[in-house]
Amino acid sequence: MPVITKISVQQKRTDRYNIEVDGEYAFSVDEAVLIEFNLQKGREMTKAEAEKIQIRDNVRKGFNAAIHYLSIRMRSEKEVQDYLKKKEVDEASRQEILTRLHDMGYVNDSQFADAFIKTQMQTTDKGPYLIHRELKEKGINEETAFSLMEQFTEEEQMEKAARLYEKQLKKYKRDSAFLQKKKAEEYVMTKGYSASSIKKAAIKHEPDEEQEMDALMYQAEKAHRRYQSYEKGEYRQKMKMALYRKGFDLSDIDKAIEKLQEE
Incomplete structure (x- = not known):
């Protein structure tokens, strides 16, 4: 039966250990997994047990990655799920990790949604529909989102x-x-x-009528520079069309054109 012949701490990760079996490197494990399976030099280990240890270690690595991800800011369950998928953590391990995170209070969609809404209200100009849409994108269910959005009066x-x-x-x-x-x-x-x-x-x-006239004259002067070389009739037609498209009243446009032509 294969025997563990050496256990050594990794140089860059002091919380991880390299395991050698029968004189050759076999795999590495987290310190918690090392303790859980009582891994030590001279211990016999079947192939099935080695596979079980590595599966447990994958869960531990995923859990550690999730904890680091959550330490940056609060996350929804969907965000954690997507992150673990990106880290290529298998589905069974993801579910175990999320169950542990729920039990420890690190993942709670209701608390996340409440904090998210408050932050958006306090630090952004976003309205309720946009915030609600973002909550949906983060996997928050409709009932939770709708209930918590009531705080945005x-x-x-x-x-x-x-x-x-x-x-x-x-x-x-x-x-x-x-x-x-x-x-x-x-x-x-x-x-x-x-x-x-x-x-x-x-x-x-x-x-404001005065402000409207100032805006009209500003736009009229711009149009005038563009069309002033045109014959009088065509000039007037192009000016009226250009200013009307910009939303000004036709009677005001006539006054602006007359004023420009007087200058």
């Missing part, structure tokens, strides 16, 4: 949506009120806010 959603909306209006202040509103609404929607929240945010920001 309508009032908070409204406040954040309004801030984002106002910020976008300022960003596009050189555009027409129509385009400003359109771009702001589209942006806030991509951040995961509901149509009703966006509508309420928009109500607070009625178009």
Whole structure:
């Protein structure tokens, strides 16, 4: 029967040991596995037992990898599963590892989802729909996600949506009120806010006539530089089409064109 002839500590990993059987390297094991199977020099070991030891060691390696992964930040069960798959840990070992992690309180989807929502609310501009979608991608079930998302109140959603909306209006202040509103609404929607929240945010920001005229003149001057070499009739037509496409009112466009032509 094969006999363990040498056990030595690895140079770079002092928690792992190389096992030699009948004078030749056979495999390496974690310190916990070494102790669990009482591995020592002179001990006889069958082939079946050697395979069992290596399976146990694979579980231990996967468990250690998962612990390190979780030490960086909280993770959902799906994230840990995906990580272990990437590490090529077999399915049976993954299930055993996850069971141990659950029992030790290191993996808990409800606690993870709650912390994730709070972090997103406090540190990002994301709305409820976007956060909910990300929870789903991380494997959180609908019931848990829906229940915990209630902490993101309508009032908070409204406040954040309004801030984002106002910020976008300022960003596009050189555009027409129509385009400003359109771009702001589209942006806030991509951040995961509901149509009703966006509508309420928009109500607070009625178009400013003076600002609208400033934006019109800015765009008109740009168009004028492009079309000023055209014959009068064609020039006027192209100017009106260009400015109308940008969302300005036709009567205001006529005033802007007349003003430019007077200069």
